[in-house]
Amino acid sequence: MTLTLENITKTVGGETHIDDVSMTLEPGSFNVLLGRTLAGKTTLMRIMAGLEPPTKGRILVDNADVTGMAVQKRNVAMVYQQFINYPSMNVFDNIASPLKLQGVDKAEIEKRVRSTAELMHIEHLLDRLPQELSGGQQQRTAMARAMVKDCKLLLLDEPLVNLDYKLREELREEIPNLLAERDTIVVYATTEPMEALLLGGKCAVMHEGRMTQFGPTTEVYHNPASVKTGLIFSDPPINLVEAEVRDGAIFMKSGHQVPLKGHLANLSNGDYTLGIRANHLSVDPTGDDTIAMQGQVELAEITGSETFVHVHFNDVSWVIQEEGVHNPRLGEATQFYVDPTRLFAFDANGALVAAPPVEISNGKAA
Amino acid sequence: MNKITNNKAWFLVLPVFFIVAISAIIPLMTVVNYSVQDIFDPQTRFFVGTEWFEQVLGDSRLHDALLRQIFYTLSVLFIEIPLGIAVALTLPRKGWGVSASMVLLALPLLIPWNVVGTIWQIFGRADIGLGGYVINLMGIDYNYAQNPMDAWLTVLVMDVWHWTSLIVLLCYAGLRSIPDAYYQAAKIDGASRWAVFRFIQLPKMQSVLVIGVLLRFMDSFMIYTEPFVLTGGGPGNATTFLSQFLTRMAVGQFDLGPAAAFSLVYFLIILLVCWVFYTVVMNAGKQGEQ
Numbered sequence: 316m317t318l319t320l321e322n323i324t325k326t327v328g329g330e331t332h333i334d335d336v337s338m339t340l341e342p343g344s345f346n347v348l349l350g351r352t353l354a355g356k357t358t359l360m361r362i363m364a365g366l367e368p369p370t371k372g373r374i375l376v377d378n379a380d381v382t383g384m385a386v387q388k389r390n391v392a393m394v395y396q397q398f399i400n401y402p403s404m405n406v407f408d409n410i411a412s413p414l415k416l417q418g419v420d421k422a423e424i425e426k427r428v429r430s431t432a433e434l435m436h437i438e439h440l441l442d443r444l445p446q447e448l449s450g451g452q453q454q455r456t457a458m459a460r461a462m463v464k465d466c467k468l469l470l471l472d473e474p475l476v477n478l479d480y481k482l483r484e485e486l487r488e489e490i491p492n493l494l495a496e497r498d499t500i501v502v503y504a505t506t507e508p509m510e511a512l513l514l515g516g517k518c519a520v521m522h523e524g525r526m527t528q529f530g531p532t533t534e535v536y537h538n539p540a541s542v543k544t545g546l547i548f549s550d551p552p553i554n555l556v557e558a559e560v561r562d563g564a565i566f567m568k569s570g571h572q573v574p575l576k577g578h579l580a581n582l583s584n585g586d587y588t589l590g591i592r593a594n595h596l597s598v599d600p601t602g603d604d605t606i607a608m609q610g611q612v613e614l615a616e617i618t619g620s621e622t623f624v625h626v627h628f629n630d631v632s633w634v635i636q637e638e639g640v641h642n643p644r645l646g647e648a649t650q651f652y653v654d655p656t657r658l659f660a661f662d663a664n665g666a667l668v669a670a671p672p673v674e675i676s677n678g679k680a681a
Numbered sequence: 682m683n684k685i686t687n688n689k690a691w692f693l694v695l696p697v698f699f700i701v702a703i704s705a706i707i708p709l710m711t712v713v714n715y716s717v718q719d720i721f722d723p724q725t726r727f728f729v730g731t732e733w734f735e736q737v738l739g740d741s742r743l744h745d746a747l748l749r750q751i752f753y754t755l756s757v758l759f760i761e762i763p764l765g766i767a768v769a770l771t772l773p774r775k776g777w778g779v780s781a782s783m784v785l786l787a788l789p790l791l792i793p794w795n796v797v798g799t800i801w802q803i804f805g806r807a808d809i810g811l812g813g814y815v816i817n818l819m820g821i822d823y824n825y826a827q828n829p830m831d832a833w834l835t836v837l838v839m840d841v842w843h844w845t846s847l848i849v850l851l852c853y854a855g856l857r858s859i860p861d862a863y864y865q866a867a868k869i870d871g872a873s874r875w876a877v878f879r880f881i882q883l884p885k886m887q888s889v890l891v892i893g894v895l896l897r898f899m900d901s902f903m904i905y906t907e908p909f910v911l912t913g914g915g916p917g918n919a920t921t922f923l924s925q926f927l928t929r930m931a932v933g934q935f936d937l938g939p940a941a942a943f944s945l946v947y948f949l950i951i952l953l954v955c956w957v958f959y960t961v962v963m964n965a966g967k968q969g970e971q
Binding site for chain 1: 860862863865866868869870871872876880881883884885
């Protein structure tokens with residue numbers, strides 16, 4: 316089926332939770348809803364499911380209006396951030412519950428529950444109770460419950476948030492494969508840009524109830540249509556600096572100068588916002604054209620094999636992503652380099668006017 | 682091997698030791714002391730072994746009181762638990778109604794036992810009490826001072842009025858702790874109202890219900906003040922529950938030996954029932970429907 320949202324708006328008590336969202340989800344597509352907490356991802360999913368009606372707008376399934384239709388009749392399934400299973404039923408009965416309510420016959424239930432459980436690698440846990448399972452197993456059970464009934468729309472609301480790192484990686488890899496051969500529309504909400512990139516498919520970026528961009532995930536990542544999208548679809552958020560183009564060069568408000576060439580060559584005179592992702596800043600010069608800048612180290616976060624160095628200069632705060640574990644002294648002045656071929660340029664209204672060409676074969680694209 | 686011991690730690694345990702000794706162990710041992718001796722005065726006492734226990738356990742009046750007590754406690758539980766759950770399910774989940782109903786429900790819990798007794802004693806009177814007057818007006822001959830059944834029912838209604846709120850509040854707390862996503866998931870599945878109650882709400886309320894049942898069992902099994910204020914255990918022996926019986930024996934007749942023996946038996950019954958109930962429910966919770 317094709318799911319179409321037409322100008323969906325949702326206001327609750329005078330507060331706008333969803334603001335004029337329109338999108339079309341193709342059959343069998345994998346769609347990521349990317350946005351920070353309170354961006355409206357969950358509300359939008361609840362509206363897609365039919366758990367709550369939109370204040371304005373229409374929901375169409377294969378061009379038929381289903382806006383007011385009750386959730387039970389929509390053939391949807393949803394997986395939540397919390398591990399939601401019936402506490403007094405064992406895993407088998409939990410997975411079987413939607414089928415039982417649909418009146419599927421017993422042998423068929425048995426067969427489908429077992430095959431779904433196998434798919435989720437929980438076939439050996441079928442007679443356990445949810446509380447006897449680990450978090451990962453509980454979430455696998457909840458996902459099996461959602462997948463067993465061959466729904467037309469599968470909503471996954473940050474399903475991996477409450478799992479530990481290893482399990483999250485494991486399931487994150489499995490999920491797109493598990494769903495690849497179905498004609499189910501999958502909608503997956505997440506706050507993490509990394510997760511969106513790993514999951515692929517299409518990506519809708521949400522910000523304060525508005526959808527800022529919708530398109531193939533990698534395309535959205537490489538060409539964020541606005542500053543907002545760039546901030547949301549970068550972790551850490553894209554580094555920004557105000558700049559002005561005049562006299563054939565770009566002058567950053569921080570006092571640095573960038574030549575007008577490459578993808579930036581066509582910028583006309585005026586005010587711009589420049590953006591650069593943390594992984595394109597470096598403490599070592601990476602090429603001949605790199606621009607040297609000085610800043611004060613405010614903070615260094617070590618995450619795994621990378622270090623995020625927060626620097627401050629001329630009222631601007633940036634984050635540099637460095638390979639390896641570094642321990643710069645806080646408050647110390649440091650030199651770092653901007654690669655001008657990786658700069659995004661946004662106009663005064665925040666719309667993208669120039670994006671760096673897509674890097675072919677590089678390890679740092681994500 | 683060379684484990685370092687620090688005997689100063691014992692000083693930290695001492696306060697607890699004293700408190701437990703004074704509040705529990707010494708009084709209990711005093712009762713044990715009385716239960717195996719016939720004491721006339723501090724100088725004149727005889728060891729009687731298990732004689733008092735035999736006498737108490739063979740007492741048919743006590744058997745009657747025990748049966749009355751069991752029947753009463755079961756009635757209390759069978760009314761208060763389902764009623765409490767039902768009321769909790771109908772309470773509002775948000776808005777001003779929440780605080781209003783909380784205050785209303787908490788009111789009976791704040792009233793002391795003997796005041797509850799007095800309230801209902803006056804309320805139930807046919808001449809000056811509103812309740813008793815209305816019931817008689819409807820043509821029902823109601824008089825708790827003369828009719829044993831009426832007295833028994835009055836004590837029961839009194840307890841239901843006084844303590845159902847406790848179950849309601851416990852269940853309400855349990856219900857409020859269920860994340861909204863459970864209800865959504867059930868809705869998506871198309872589960873019925875009954876299925877939501879049976880498979881989500883009831884299992885999620887299990888732990889608070891265990892506490893509720895235990896509290897109501899212990900409390901109602903030891904009921905004393907209400908029947909004492911209402912009719913003093915009468916008419917006849919209609920509302921003479923175990924506590925009334927015990928008090929009559931110990932304070933009224935000053936039979937300290939049998940009273941002590943009976944106290945110990947009473948104590949053991951409560952302990953045993955609670956332990957069995959708790960173990961059974963907790964195991965059932967673990968094994969579920971395996």
